Amino acid sequence: MDTTLLSRLKKKQLQAAKLLASHHPHAARMITTGALTGTLLLSSPALLSTPSRVTLSSSTLTSLLPISVGPLIPEIEEKILEVLKNMFGIHVVAELDGNRLNQNYGFMGAEQHLPRFPGDTIDQHDEFQKSGITPGRGAWGYFANSKIELSPDLIQKEKYYVAVQTLYLPDWNTRQPELKDWYKWRKVLVVNPKNGKSIVAIIGDAGPASWTGKHFGGSPELMAHLGLNVGMQKGAVLLFFVDDPENSVPLGPT
Amino acid sequence: MTKRFYDNLIFFEEIVAVVGNKKDILKIIDDTLHTHILDEILSHLPKHYHGTFLTHFQNNPTDINLLEFLKKEAREDIEKVIAMRAKRVKKELLTEVKKNK
Numbered sequence: 001m002d003t004t005l006l007s008r009l010k011k012k013q014l015q016a017a018k019l020l021a022s023h024h025p026h027a028a029r030m031i032t033t034g035a036l037t038g039t040l041l042l043s044s045p046a047l048l049s050t051p052s053r054v055t056l057s058s059s060t061l062t063s064l065l066p067i068s069v070g071p072l073i074p075e076i077e078e079k080i081l082e083v084l085k086n087m088f089g090i091h092v093v094a095e096l097d098g099n100r101l102n103q104n105y106g107f108m109g110a111e112q113h114l115p116r117f118p119g120d121t122i123d124q125h126d127e128f129q130k131s132g133i134t135p136g137r138g139a140w141g142y143f144a145n146s147k148i149e150l151s152p153d154l155i156q157k158e159k160y161y162v163a164v165q166t167l168y169l170p171d172w173n174t175r176q177p178e179l180k181d182w183y184k185w186r187k188v189l190v191v192n193p194k195n196g197k198s199i200v201a202i203i204g205d206a207g208p209a210s211w212t213g214k215h216f217g218g219s220p221e222l223m224a225h226l227g228l229n230v231g232m233q234k235g236a237v238l239l240f241f242v243d244d245p246e247n248s249v250p251l252g253p254t
Numbered sequence: 255m256t257k258r259f260y261d262n263l264i265f266f267e268e269i270v271a272v273v274g275n276k277k278d279i280l281k282i283i284d285d286t287l288h289t290h291i292l293d294e295i296l297s298h299l300p301k302h303y304h305g306t307f308l309t310h311f312q313n314n315p316t317d318i319n320l321l322e323f324l325k326k327e328a329r330e331d332i333e334k335v336i337a338m339r340a341k342r343v344k345k346e347l348l349t350e351v352k353k354n355k
Contacts, residue, residue: 005354009282016289024296027304062309
């Protein structure tokens with residue numbers, strides 16, 4: 001009698017596993033309860049594939065990060081920096097020259113293109129024109145004084161820029177001339193821990209305002225590479241300084 | 255049975271009261287119920303939080319912060335939907351158990 005009951009219950013168990021796998025196939029591969037793992041593997045051959053480097057990296061980062069998005073405690077920050085250094089071979093730091101942002105783990109939202117020179121218009125940007133262009137200059141002004149002076153390097157800077165909340169730094173007002181220069185085009189690494197996508201960018205604008213609920217802004221190209229230019233166009237990211245005195249780390253996707 | 259952060263919402267004791275001490279049956283029922291609860295949670299949690307939630311759940315299934323996180327980020331009253339799904343699944347499974355008696 002119990003054998004028959006066990007068979008019926010196992011059938012229910014398998015049905016539940018198939019339901020979960022069909023509703024949430026991406027999540028099903030992460031689930032590792034003993035009986036459930038075997039059942040899920042039987043119901044979904046895709047789960048047998050080897051995880052990619054991107055999958056492994058996002059899994060590693062996600063396991064280290066707190067469940068709520070916000071400033072990282074020193075122990076977690078240190079572990080994450082170690083992971084990122086090993087993963088990307090880039091020397092990333094939370095503090096550089098005695099300067100650090102208010103947080104390195106926060107929500108990033110979509111920004112528009114920035115005018116790169118006086119008279120720059122959206123149709124002169126080669127990609128993501130639908131994102132539009134800001135009516136005014138970014139916090140550090142134009143990238144070039146004229147279109148003629150817009151070098152390939154400056155084009156890359158505008159393509160892969162981030163906005164950070166310099167205005168909320170505790171010493172922004174007292175050290176502004178010095179800090180403004182220091183943060184201008186400062187190289188950063190941005191990582192989407194959900195999918196492991198990462199990109200080297202520069203700080204090109206200030207913001208967003210705290211009432212937006214976001215802590216960073218990303219250029220259209222940057223958001224697209226990180227997979228954040230969909231839906232609400234907002235997602236949690238890690239953002240750290242790149243310690244690159246030789247300027248040898250190129251901008252763009254890693 | 256395995257301790258999890260949502261245990262006080264599902265009243266597994268009701269299952270134990272009917273099944274008794276049959277560990278193999280209790281284990282399968284526990285697994286099945288858990289799978290359903292996960293399906294319910296993931297269905298109401300925005301997709302971009304799934305990896306984070308599951309990783310933290312695997313690291314510490316009893317962490318009460320998981321429930322607080324779900325209450326904040328899920329689209330529905332998560333305690334209510336978990337309880338309702340548990341009630342439905344328990345009824346279905348106990349019907350199977352009672353057929354044997």
